[in-house]
Amino acid sequence: MEKKKTRGILRKVLIVFAAIMVALTAVLITLSVITTQNTARDTVLEMAFAKMNGDINSATTYLNNAYGGLRLVGGTLVDADGTPIESSFDTIDRISADLGVVATVFVRDGRDFRRIVTSIRDAAGSRVTGTFLGAASAAFAPVTEGRRFIGEASILGAQYVTGYQPLFGENRSVIGILFIGIEMTEVDGLIAAGVGRAVAALVAGALLTLVGALVITAFMIVRVISNPITATAAIAEVLAGGDLTVAVPEGYLKRRDEIGMLARSFEAMTKRLSETVQGINLSATQVAAGSQQMSSTAQQMSQGATEQAAAAEEVSSSMEEMGSNIRQNADNAAQTESIAKKSA
Template sequence: MEFFTRMSLKSKLVTIVAGFLSLVAILISVLSIIIERREMAHLALDRVDYALAGFASTLASSAEGFASAPPRPETVGDLARTTSPVRIDPSIVDKVMNTLDIHATYFQLLPEGQRFERLMTSIKTAEGTRAVGTQLDPAGPAHQALIAGQVYVGEADIMGEPYITRYEPVFDGQGRLSGAIFAGVPIATVGSLVLTTVLQLVLPTLALLLVAVLASRHFISRALSPVRAMVDIVNRLEKRDYDVVITPPSTQDEISALARACVSLRNDLSAGARLAASAAAQEGERMQQQAELSRVVADLRSGLARLADGDLMTPIASTPDNPFPPAYDSLRESFNSVIERFGVMIEQVNGIARNVRVGAVEITDASRELSTRAETQAATLEQSAAALTELTQSVASTAERAKMAQDASFGNRKGAERGAEIVQDAVAAMQGIEKGAEQITRIIGVIEDIAFQTNLLALNAGVEAARAGEAGRGFAVVASEVRLLAQRASDSAREIKTLISDSTRRVDEGSALVRKAGESLAEILVRANEAASLVADIAVAASEQARGLAEVNAGVNQLDNVTQQNSAVAEETSAAAATLQTQSGDLIVALSGFRTHQRPETPRTEARPRPAERKGAVIEANVVDWTAAAAAVVNGPRANPVRQNAWAEF
């Protein structure tokens, strides 16, 4: 860290840029390695799956003891055992190894101990021979998956070397586990491929990093060249060389702002040097002015101290042997004028305070009398307001009952209207019944005509049957029965027509009665409307009366409240007048502490007649402005008699 602080700004910036670019390059390289390793692992698994599928297909077609099996979930090698002994040519596994660079193995299941033994494999032992006869590690995850009849895909150690593997179980015709097939590639092979790819990526990255660092160093050096010029300028300003020429660069960055700030600093330092020279020349003059100012402050301090003690008779003096400074003589004259005028004002205020005290005594007495009369007026007005409130409530109750009567009248009118509508409906129904009776009469006439025609037809049929002789006897019986039926239908039609005529007559009578009832209801409805209109007018008038009384009541109540407030104001005025009297005395006592050239006077306590001597003063009952009322009591005529019924006139 100490080495970094001793470095120049250019070296620091280059170091920071180089470190940042290196960090970015390392991050990109690490991400590339991770992605490439993952891709290589996926590619290796795809190659293993392809090799295992080819190995299973070759065993099914070229080796004894195997056959193709139906596809199963999660498997790529569709292989099954047959009942024939297993014979596998070593060239099969060598072909897979030489073609795809993938190791292949066939395991047979040993019944004793449930272990898998390599029957044929391309994996070599440490001595360089095929690892035929070796067993699969019982503690490994692949063994557990195969015993459970499942596929295992993942990493596994084989002969002390890590592999990317795929194991699939092999079943016989009865579905029993009889062996397994294997395909795998060493992880070292995948790692070498990854390392080759990483080297191909890292070398160009390092070259680009070096070029970027060199370019950054060049651009930083060019960007910091104006800063070195600013350092030289500041060093010359430190040596008080204010004639240095500063040329701000044409750019709009922080260095240009620094150059402009240096120009302002040079101008300020030059102006400061000139001001320091003139200040040194003015220091002597300032000392003389300081001495005169000290004399002025001392005299003003003593004069203000006397003024604080109440002395208004001693001004600030200016003697020939010790004259007041001429530059501040106007201040001395102003102070002397102030204390002289202040003394005159104190005397005037003292006289006014005495007069105020006398007036306060008179106002106190008048306010007490006014408060008493206001209380009496408020009590009378309160009783009037209570009586008016009862009257308003009574009128409001009457208006409410008139409204109820109006509602009842409206209800009766609506009932009459509904009755009229019902009668009209009944008339319409009677008219419909009349029309129906007429139609029934016409239908009965048609039935009579039909019965008559049927009777004629039956008679003709009987004549024709008689002519036919013995052969028409049965037809004559039928014609006789038809004639009887026609006669009965004609009789029934006559009876129905008689009943319909009677019903029609009664319906006509009912229709006439209903029409009369409708006319009567219409007259009742007209009279109900007239009564409802009268009740509505009464209700409106009662409501208006109640509203008017309510407004009058509100006005009286408001006037009562105002009267109560006026009474309270009168009492407060009386108390304020008493307080004013006391404070005027205190003011006189306070003003007596000032010493002036005028001679003090004795207080005048009988400047005006006492209010008790003016019992003839008039207080109008309808006065609202209490200030004017008080003035009338104090200064009004004295010969008018007091009106005892003033509130009654109000």
């Protein structure tokens, strides 16, 4: 029964510990997932920015090879042969296919930049040529100043990781822009996949850690708490059966915790019970000896009374015999007196 109780205690402790560990693990996993998402996003964006830097260089090479150098003539971008490149999509589509990006060439149009060839399409599937970059674009200020822009930008309502390379004409004036980009949905997909793998590994590691912690905790509870309680309960059962010779294990007596206190209390209780029982046994022995002595005295007194009764009976018999003799003598004396009177 006690063993079942201690096993019940062990089970309850493990359940409470497991609940706490699961809660803590869930919190840690949640925090780790958030951290991992942020880290993964930063890492993937850095990789995307690095790709944009490399791909914009490759795209520039594609453009130079295809057109042999671009010039702005009368507001129109033309190639080395003077042929306008507007609506010539072969090169831009090749850049998109080979580099896995969307690509666009802008021409300088007043103070803004207009798309003249692009691989970006609208919902209807039409190329979005004729649309403007707009001063609100994150890339507008850098490319206007002749600087490359690598970063996130909004294009026609959609977010992209982008690379904008200014195209220079005479006197290093900016005559157009070469753009490449990756839509953020693709980046988010990469982030989600990376986070998913990280979370799976994290959960697997957390579960293994949790199981290991539970096993170690169960072992420690059995060794440190459950076994001593079971042993102490067994000692209590032996004591309840009247055996005061049972000894508490020395190892439990030396412990400096509650189990040690309990073991020392049991040891002291056992000694006190033993001393009490010894005292009771000694008192019982003394009482038995006194009773035996009283019985012997009573027997002696009974024997004396019997002897006195016999002596009294003997005296009474002698007195009766003397009385009979006296009466006989009296009768004899009376007869003698009567005879004497008759003789006279």
